[in-house]
Amino acid sequence: MEAADRRGRTQKSTYLAPLLGGAIAGVSVDVALYPLDTLKTRLQSEQGFQKAGGFRGVYRGLLTVATSSMPTTALFFVSYETTKKLVQPHVPTQYTPLVHMLAASVGEVLACVIRVPTEIAKQRKQTYVGDKARSSISILLEAYKAEGFRRGMYRGFLSTVARDLPFSFIELPVWEMLKSTVRRHNDGQITTLQSAVCGSIAGAFAAAVTTPLDLAKTRIMLADEYTLTRKLRIRPVLAAIYLESGLRGLFAGVTPRMTAFMAGGFVFFGVYDDVKRIIEGHLDGS
Template sequence: MEPGEKPKSKKSEYIAPLLAGALAGVSVDVALYPLDTLKTRLQSEKGFQKSGGFKGVYRGLLTVAASSMPTTALFFVSYESTKKVVSPLLPVQYAPIVHMTAAGIGEVLACVIRVPTEIAKQRKQTHAGIAKRSSVSILLEAYKTEGFRKGLYRGYLSTVARDLPFSFIELPVWELMKNMVKSHNDGKITSFQSALCGSVAGGFAAAVTTPLDLAKTRIMLAEHYTVARKLRIVPVLSDIYLESGLRGLFAGAAPRGTAFMLGGFFFFGAYDYCKAFVEEALDR
C-alpha cells in the first residue's frame, strides 16, 4: 500500500485496476490510433507512401478496440497484484525495483494478447490489399500458412524486448513523479496531476525505446517467416544504422512520442480516476 492510501477491500484490489485499465486502455488506443498508423508506416521497409501515406489511417481500428480492454486489464491487474506481493519484501528505497518487477510481469502477460493483435493491425495498416479483410481472417491465414509460433506469435520476443524496457522506464518514472507530487500535497494527488506525470513518463519512455519499436515493426511486417526468422533485433538495427544513420533508428519517433505523451496524459489520468471511482463504489 502506498503512503497516504486507505486500506482497500479484497474485492476492490482486483476489480478496480481491471475495470480502470480496460476503460483507460480502449479510450486512449481508439483516440490516438491515427498516430500509431502513421508511425507504423514511417517504420515500414516499403516506405511511408507505399505503405499508405496519410490514407486509411483507421485501418485495423476494430482489432485494437476489441483487444485493448483485455490487454490493459490484464496488465494492470498483474501490475497492482505484483506490487502488493513484492512491496513488503523490500525496503521503501527499493520502490523502483518493485515497480519494474511488477511492470515486467504485467507486460509479459499482456503480450500474449497484444502480439497477435499487432500482427493483424500492422498488416492492415501497411498492406492496402488486405485492408478490408477481417483481422480474424488475417490471423487464421497466418496460423494455417505459418503455424502458431511462426504466424500468430511472430515477433513475440521482439515485442517483449520493446515493451519491457518501455515499462521499466515509464511505470517507475510515473510512480516516482506521483510520489513527488504527494510529498508536496499531504500525500494526495489528483487525476489531473497523475495525468501530467503520465504524459512526461510516456513521452520520455517512447523516445528512448523507438529503435526497439522499429525493429519489432520490421520483423512483424516481413513477408514470410523464412525472412522473419533471419531478422533479429541487433542485426536489424545495425542494417538500418548503416543505411540511414542515427536518424533512421528513430524513424517514427515524432508520432510515437506525441502519441505516448497524449496517451500517457489521458491513459494514466483516466486510470487513476476510474480506479478511485470503482474503489469508492466497492468499498461503500
C-alpha cells in the first residue's frame, strides 16, 4: 500500500510540478517583460518603429499574452519533462544534450498550437495605430473569416516552429549544461538563484543567435494578406531584408530581444525551478 502511494505521488510530481511550475513561470515573465517585447516587434515591423506605434501603448495586447502564457508554458514543460523521463533511461549519459534537444522540440511544437494564434493577435495589436482598439478575439475572427483557419489563425506556424526549435535546441541544453556545471562544483546542489542565472545566460545567448528567424516570423505574421508566393517564406523574407539593410538589418531588434530573454530567462527558469521544487517537496512529504 505504501509503495502504491509512493508511486502515485511520483506520477503526480511528474506532471503536476512542471504543469504548475511552467504556468506560473510563463505568466510571470510575460507580464514583467511585455514592454520590451512590444518594442522589439515594432523595431522589426516593415512599416518602421514610429509608424508601428513607437513608445506608445507598450502594454497593448498584454491580456492576450497573460491569459495564454499559462497553458502554453505548462504544456511545454509537461511535454519537456515527460519526454526526458521516457527517453533518458535508454540513452547513454554522453548523449544527454541530445535528449534535452528532443524533449525541447516536442514541447515547442505542442506549445506552438496555442502560441501561434496568440502571437498573431498580440503582434497585430502591438503595431495597430488606429483610434479604435481591437480585441484579440475580433482580430482572430477577422483573420479566420478573411483567410480561413490555417492561413488566417495559423499564419506563420512553420516560421514560428522554425524559430522556436533552434531557440530551444540552444537554450534548454545550455541551461541544463550550466546547471550540471554548477552542481559539479557545489556538491551536487543548485539553488534557485543559481538556476536563474544559468537561465539568464542561456536565454540571452539563444535570443541573439535566433534573432533573424524571429524577424522573419514577425514580418510574415504582420503581412496584410496571405499569399502562396515566395514572399511569405523565411528564406526570401530574410534575403529581401539583407539586400535592403545588410547584416545589420537581419538583427533588427536584437538588443531588446537579448535584454528581454536575459531578464526573462532569470525570472522564467528561477520561478520554474522554485515552484517545481516546492510542489515536489510538498508531494513527497504528503
